[in-house]
Amino acid sequence: NAGVTQTPKFRVLKTGQSMTLLCAQDMNHEYMYWYRQDPGMGLRLIHYSVGEGTTAKGEVPDGYNVSRLKKQNFLLGLESAAPSQTSVYFCASSYSLRSRGGSLFFGPGTRLTVL
């Protein structure tokens, strides 16, 4: 099993450009998440999904959109990138967090720089 994979690993954007980050998991997990990690701020939840076709806002959703058209994929979009979105983005997946199988599995991250 590949676990959770993220594409791309690194990206540099100019202000105003758009891009999509792709997350894929092969563990048949229902729940998927997008986090950003910034120095001194810890991990902050951007958006999440509790199943195919569902999405919900997290702690810092502004400037981002997501889609979960297939159970194994969760896409994070930046429509008009801003320097404040420079960060490391992590995708994660799990079975229900309330269940005994509720461990969260993380991808390796995408390092995004917006100039």
Add this chain to the structure above:
Amino acid sequence: KQEVTQIPAALSVPEGENLVLNCSFTDSAIYNLQWFRQDPGKGLTSLLLIQSSQREQTSGRLNASLDKSSGRSTLYIAASQPGDSATYLCAAPFTGTASKLTFGTGTRLQVTL
């Protein structure tokens, strides 16, 4: 506001020492608590998950305890090694937000030779 706090932010110990990392949470109504490890430039790896009905979980040299009534969890690392150097984070899904984990900001551990 439901918060998870980890103190200290950084810790340095000599190889071989036993050590304890602390995690506190503001609301005792949690489903479970997880401990993660993050190496520099890498994603997070789940180490241990303690269900709310459990008091502790063990994996090798790691032992995690949970005391919901006091809002505290500890991660005990026995006989520390330089390879244990990493950032350790705890996280919990609070009831009412069961689909989401709230993370602490982590303790950066360095084990020196």
